Amino acid sequence: MENLLSNPAVHAGVAPFVVALIFVLLLQHMRLGGLAVVAAFCTAVYFVAGFTFTPLTATRKIILLGFAAPIIGLLADFAFKPTRIGAAVLALCAAAGALWAFWPVIAQKPAAEAWLLGISTLIAIAFLVGFALLYLAGDSVRAGAAGLGLGLATGITAILGASASYGSYGIALGAAAGAFLLPQMIAGKKSFAGATFTLSVTLTAGLVAAGAMILAKLAWYTLLVLALVPVGARLPVPGKAPVWLQAVLLSLYSFIIGGVACALAWRFPDGITG
Amino acid sequence: MTKLAIGLLALTLPLAAAAEVESYNIDPYHTVPYWETDHVGFATIRGRFDKPTGKFSIDRAAKTGTLEVVIQTATLSTGDPDRDNRKRTRDEHLRTADFFNVVEFPTLTYRSTAVKFKGDDPEVVEGNMTLLGVTRPVLLKILRWKCGPDPRTAGKRYQCGGNATGTFKRSDFGMKFGLPTAIGDEVTVWMSFYGFRT
Numbered sequence: 001m002e003n004l005l006s007n008p009a010v011h012a013g014v015a016p017f018v019v020a021l022i023f024v025l026l027l028q029h030m031r032l033g034g035l036a037v038v039a040a041f042c043t044a045v046y047f048v049a050g051f052t053f054t055p056l057t058a059t060r061k062i063i064l065l066g067f068a069a070p071i072i073g074l075l076a077d078f079a080f081k082p083t084r085i086g087a088a089v090l091a092l093c094a095a096a097g098a099l100w101a102f103w104p105v106i107a108q109k110p111a112a113e114a115w116l117l118g119i120s121t122l123i124a125i126a127f128l129v130g131f132a133l134l135y136l137a138g139d140s141v142r143a144g145a146a147g148l149g150l151g152l153a154t155g156i157t158a159i160l161g162a163s164a165s166y167g168s169y170g171i172a173l174g175a176a177a178g179a180f181l182l183p184q185m186i187a188g189k190k191s192f193a194g195a196t197f198t199l200s201v202t203l204t205a206g207l208v209a210a211g212a213m214i215l216a217k218l219a220w221y222t223l224l225v226l227a228l229v230p231v232g233a234r235l236p237v238p239g240k241a242p243v244w245l246q247a248v249l250l251s252l253y254s255f256i257i258g259g260v261a262c263a264l265a266w267r268f269p270d271g272i273t274g
Numbered sequence: 275m276t277k278l279a280i281g282l283l284a285l286t287l288p289l290a291a292a293a294e295v296e297s298y299n300i301d302p303y304h305t306v307p308y309w310e311t312d313h314v315g316f317a318t319i320r321g322r323f324d325k326p327t328g329k330f331s332i333d334r335a336a337k338t339g340t341l342e343v344v345i346q347t348a349t350l351s352t353g354d355p356d357r358d359n360r361k362r363t364r365d366e367h368l369r370t371a372d373f374f375n376v377v378e379f380p381t382l383t384y385r386s387t388a389v390k391f392k393g394d395d396p397e398v399v400e401g402n403m404t405l406l407g408v409t410r411p412v413l414l415k416i417l418r419w420k421c422g423p424d425p426r427t428a429g430k431r432y433q434c435g436g437n438a439t440g441t442f443k444r445s446d447f448g449m450k451f452g453l454p455t456a457i458g459d460e461v462t463v464w465m466s467f468y469g470f471r472t
Contacts, residue, residue: 006453006454006455006456008456049448049450050450052448054408055407055408057371057375057378057406057407058371058378059371059375104378105377105378108377160361160362162361162362162366162367162370163367163370163371163372164367164372164451165371165372165451166372211371214377215370215371215375215377216370217362217366266361269357269361269362
């Protein structure tokens with residue numbers, strides 16, 4: 001049992017998936033299935049780093065923001081109507097959160113590098129959150145497929161970027177999205193994603209990917225390609241196709257874009273010019 | 275005349291006491307902190323940091339001393355600097371937030387709180403190590419200690435040198451990646467050191 005619990009595949013994949021699946025099954029009828037993301041993320045954090053928050057490092061700020069995202073998502077879902085302005089405001093807040101997490105590190109870098117890292121982070125996070133809230137939050141299958149592709153691609157690129165713990169967090173988010181999709185595929189019925197799921201998965205994955213860039217070796221353009229993964233889940237699928245087929249096709253589209261990010265991280269580990 | 279002599283003696287007493295304290299600057303080229311820990315339960319992995327800076331002082335009469343060492347964490351090396359056909363080296367991984375997080379925590383420091391003597395020589399240094407922004411007490415045992423004129427300078431420079439060792443749990447400093455079985459929790463430090471008298 002001890003060997004099983006010390007296995008990185010259990011930390012990052014199996015345990016977060018099982019916990020997320022339990023959350024989805026228990027809470028989806030209350031439109032709270034999106035909380036599976038934070039449950040899976042908590043599970044990975046428990047195994048990888050534990051719940052220590054002093055000193056408040058960039059990684060710990062990512063974890064705190066990952067915990068805050070579903071709370072804000074719940075507020076957005078149940079207290080406000082989804083609007084374009086609301087999505088834009090949340091995207092800006094997410095970018096501000098990223099700045100809070102990474103500014104102390106970015107500020108130590110040479111000016112040119114600091115600008116590149118800072119701008120890449122802000123664009124990636126704001127786009128991920130804004131796009132997902134606008135175009136994916138209303139469709140739980142699209143949102144789930146985007147989360148699956150984004151989480152797994154973030155995890156793999158983070159590992160290639162020399163951070164196995166960030167890799168675990170990314171894969172855990174992908175596992176959560178998989179657990180969110182699975183009951184929909186089996187039941188043939190869509191559930192509710194909303195900001196609770198969409199904000200949680202995109203903000204946390206975006207922060208993890210940005211962390212892998214700033215604190216490890218992920219290239220800035222790989223982060224920008226990762227930010228495009230949810231676009232794959234927006235591509236057209238046959239409207240009358242069964243839910244499982246929609247989920248498979250949309251996940252495939254997301255995997256293709258995520259695969260490009262992984263290929264870039266694999267082929268150019270120090271950047272194209274490095 | 276007697277009063278004058280007593281007055282002068284009183285004035286020179288603090289100077290005499292101060293003269294007992296010898297101060298040394300650490301030689302960064304011959305002071306090397308090595309560390310070792312268990313690797314996946316099969317073998318011991320070793321690493322080192324290069325060019326630490328700092329100082330120490332010793333008062334043999336009062337049997338007290340101080341020690342301060344500053345290590346640049348980015349100088350970490352486990353003898354794996356080249357990627358060959360791999361995407362990352364072990365040293366690159368050790369520098370990320372999984373382990374030493376050198377971007378956010380570029381230095382590791384050790385500051386003594388007390389030095390215990392055995393005879394005329396320091397035997398144990400009690401102090402605090404700050405790693406990853408966390409400060410915890412770490413005890414260093416001095417295994418070897420010798421002071422004398424540096425033969426490389428024909429005796430013009432006076433030095434002290436020796437070896438010290440200590441252990442700590444990396445999890446106490448928040449470095450938890452790879453626990454409990456992949457990478458050991460207990461880390462042993464072995465430090466060879468030199469200091470030149472200032």
